[in-house]
Amino acid sequence: MALAALEALPRDGLLAVEAPLDGAPESLILHRAADGGVRAWLNVCPHAGRRLDYAPGMFLRSKAGELVCAVHGASFALDDGRCVAGPCRGESLRAVAVHCADGRVWLGAAPAAQ
Ligand code: FES
Numbered sequence: 001m002a003l004a005a006l007e008a009l010p011r012d013g014l015l016a017v018e019a020p021l022d023g024a025p026e027s028l029i030l031h032r033a034a035d036g037g038v039r040a041w042l043n044v045c046p047h048a049g050r051r052l053d054y055a056p057g058m059f060l061r062s063k064a065g066e067l068v069c070a071v072h073g074a075s076f077a078l079d080d081g082r083c084v085a086g087p088c089r090g091e092s093l094r095a096v097a098v099h100c101a102d103g104r105v106w107l108g109a110a111p112a113a114q
Contacts, residue, residue, distance in 0.1 A: 002104045004030060009038065009105065012078075014067065016043055016057040019107050021096070027051060028096055029059070029067070030105060031078050038105050041081050041093035045069045052076075 003017045009032040017028050027043035029052065043051050047069065053059050054070035062068050066075040066084060074086030081093035099110035 001107045003028065003040075003098065003107055004105045006032075006038075006100060006103050006105060011036065012065070014059045014061075016053055016059075019096075027056075029053075029093070030098070031067075033079070036100075038098055038100055039078070039081070040096040040098040040105075042096060044094065045071060045074060045088070046083065046091040046093065047072060047074050047086070047088035 003019055004015055009015050009030055011032055011034055013032055015030045017030060018025055019028050029041050029043045030038055032038050045052050050071045052069045060068040060070055062075050067078055068075050072087050074083050074088050076093055077084050081095055083089050083091050097109040098105050098107060
């Protein structure tokens with residue numbers, strides 16, 4: 001399933017998308033790294049289980065570029081989703097496998113090379 005067009009996700013940008021996971025609709029956070037790679041996490045904070053955005057798709061960033069949960073301010077590194085400051089320090093966002101192909105971000109790991 002295609003989640004987004006790559007052009008909708010600038011480098012170091014964040015995007016919220018909806019996708020079915022285990023049969024239930026979930027909000028996902030997509031992040032496009034400076035090297036062009038895309039990572040995804042569930043839009044659920046490990047602290048209290050709330051969404052991280054303050055309005056749908058609107059995310060706070062720290063001066064250092066970390067993703068900041070809008071509820072109680074936990075900060076997450078965008079290279080691995082680990083909480084580096086705040087009430088759930090040491091925990092991590094739940095990663096979701098995605099891959100890029102044909103100018104889009106797709107749900108699931110990249111198919112194995114043949
Ligand atoms: S719910 Fe995110 S810091 Fe509390």
